[in-house]
Amino acid sequence: MAILFESSQFSGESLRPALGDDVVVVTTAAELRCAVDASPEETLAVFGPDAELETALDFASAQRVLRPALGVILVRRRIDSTVLAQAMRAGVREVIRASSNGALAEACERSQAVTMQVTARAQQSRPAATTEPGKVITVFSAKGGCGKTTIATNVAAAIAAGKRRVCLVDLDLPFGDVAIMLQLFPERTLADGITMSGHMDELGVGSIVTSHSSGLDVLVAPLDPAEAERISPALVTDLLTQLKRMYEVIVVDTPPAFTEPVLAALDMTDVHLLVATLDVPAVKNLKLTLEMLQMLNHSADKQRIIVNRSDAKVGLTVADVEEALHRTIACEIPSSRDVPTAINKGVPLVLEQPNHAVSVALRNLTLLDTTIVPQKPAAAGRHSTVKRVPFLRRGSVTA
Ligand SMILES: Nc1ncnc2c1ncn2[C@@H]1O[C@H](COP(=O)(O)OP(=O)(O)OP(=O)(O)O)[C@@H](O)[C@H]1O
Ligand SMILES: [Mg+2]
Missing domain, CATH: 3.40.50.300 (P-loop containing nucleotide triphosphate hydrolases)
Incomplete structure (x- = not known):
């Protein structure tokens, strides 16, 4: 799925084929926020050629900290070095020319690949969730x-x-x-x-x-x-x-x-x-x-x-x-x-x-001090490596 931010219905329709069937189209920043909050698993947001540049840049710079897995792609009718530099600083993944749906589809694929890497890396570096609060x-x-x-x-x-x-x-x-x-x-x-x-x-x-x-x-x-x-x-x-x-x-x-x-x-x-x-x-x-x-x-x-x-x-x-x-x-x-x-x-x-x-x-x-560092629960694997000697255990009980 992708979220497409585009205020012009015409432009929105022309971009849809590059984004696949599962697209939520939003036309205002408020709708965008709702759509993002409603889909915590969303991994792609595309800003169409009529979306305000500032809205796209603000969104991208906030999401790169809040949800690094969410890729942002910007579609523009004209791309100049200023737009590219601003987009790069904000953390936009790609800037694509409006006339090229093929390039947009490829950029979406690349962004999804980056998302997979970001998520995999976060999972590797992330400590496994603890059951007891720290x-x-x-x-x-x-x-x-x-x-x-x-x-x-x-x-x-x-x-x-x-x-x-x-x-x-x-x-x-x-x-x-x-x-x-x-x-x-x-x-x-x-x-x-x-x-x-x-x-x-x-x-x-x-x-x-x-x-x-x-x-x-x-x-x-x-x-x-x-x-x-x-x-x-x-x-x-x-x-x-x-x-x-x-x-x-x-x-x-x-x-x-x-x-x-x-x-x-x-x-x-x-x-x-x-x-x-x-x-x-x-x-x-x-x-x-x-x-x-x-x-x-x-x-x-x-x-x-x-x-x-x-x-x-x-x-x-x-x-x-x-x-x-x-x-x-x-x-x-x-x-x-x-x-x-x-x-x-x-x-x-x-x-x-x-x-x-x-x-x-x-x-x-x-x-x-166990109040500071609680006792570690016995590791499940540890028992399996300890060889139990039945007669010794019996002996220790009767002793
Ligand atoms: N047991 C120690 N023996 C020798 N030097 C020490 C010892 N403990 C701390 N120091 C030295 O005292 C100085 C101040 O230590 P530290 O920065 O940990 O204090 P602090 O309470 O965090 O200071 P601040 O209030 O400025 O944050 C450091 O130079 C440190 O090397
Ligand atoms: Mg200090």
């Missing part, structure tokens, strides 16, 4: 520079290394460092998700994640700080709702402030990893954070307090922090120059040096 882990500290991004990237990489489907989301929107820390060169960022708000789906989210060599998927912060302002709390909620359907664990890195997007993420968070260092301002800020979370009705059961650089000899001790906060510290991460060295190399320390004291502390935190 867990959201948000790393937060109201004080800058405590080690949030270091912890978020390493925690996410450690969990992904255990063959879990993990997505790391950089909600430090204006100044996110995750892409740099993982040496990613993203083609898409969270800013490309803005047009998906309200109708986020698996294919859409799949089109904006960047895969890291460790198997981790990443939603990178916008590259332009001006775009960061356009990421609304509603978008964050939509996004996390969809990510929970696609991944077992979603790790969220945050800026050092209770921004609106952060509050939206905290509302959907299963485990808050709250970071402090051994200095009075950091501990004071953590105390205020705990009070704020209590005011927002977030249960203390969800909180894990991490002291980063816990071996720094600066007068305060981990015991002092526990006493000041009336809380137990869940994880102590030592200070090590290997941390910035690994960051500068763009490789998470947990992957580069899994036995490093910092790596062990972070892995223990995430992997031993």
Whole structure:
């Protein structure tokens, strides 16, 4: 099937033979939207010679993010370099001269072939849908520079290394460092998700994640700080709702402030990893954070307090922090120059040096706490490879 946008009945009729029998003809942008929404499986939209160029370009640039599988073909009476350049920028697959129905039919075939490749690729790269909704882990500290991004990237990489489907989301929107820390060169960022708000789906989210060599998927912060302002709390909620359907664990890195997007993420968070260092301002800020979370009705059961650089000899001790906060510290991460060295190399320390004291502390935190990473259900195939020895089993029962 194809959707044909054409305001002139005459032109519409003349294009029909090239599009086959199954064509829905629409004449306005509103009808086009209805037709597209009504057919989520539709893979081809053709704009006839009388369709407004701007409508076609707007549609193509929106759909290439929302529904990358939907091909857009533009038919024009005259084709010049300006139209071609605009069409290319918008993501139109082909521009065809109105007089050639044969060329249009061939372009439709080529577009369908591209759609098949796009869909196959999306299915390959897409993590298999999880039955249990994924867990959201948000790393937060109201004080800058405590080690949030270091912890978020390493925690996410450690969990992904255990063959879990993990997505790391950089909600430090204006100044996110995750892409740099993982040496990613993203083609898409969270800013490309803005047009998906309200109708986020698996294919859409799949089109904006960047895969890291460790198997981790990443939603990178916008590259332009001006775009960061356009990421609304509603978008964050939509996004996390969809990510929970696609991944077992979603790790969220945050800026050092209770921004609106952060509050939206905290509302959907299963485990808050709250970071402090051994200095009075950091501990004071953590105390205020705990009070704020209590005011927002977030249960203390969800909180894990991490002291980063816990071996720094600066007068305060981990015991002092526990006493000041009336809380137990869940994880102590030592200070090590290997941390910035690994960051500068763009490789998470947990992957580069899994036995490093910092790596062990972070892995223990995430992997031993089943609230953070739920037990993996026993793999069906595993039982079949285990040879059962009947008399041994009998013996163990009677013993
Ligand atoms: N355990 C550690 N040992 C040594 N250096 C560390 C450790 N943890 C973090 N750092 C260093 O501290 C600096 C700040 O870390 P990071 O960027 O993770 O903090 P942040 O809380 O995300 O900062 P911001 O609030 O600016 O986003 C980095 O240079 C990092 O290498
Ligand atoms: Mg950071």
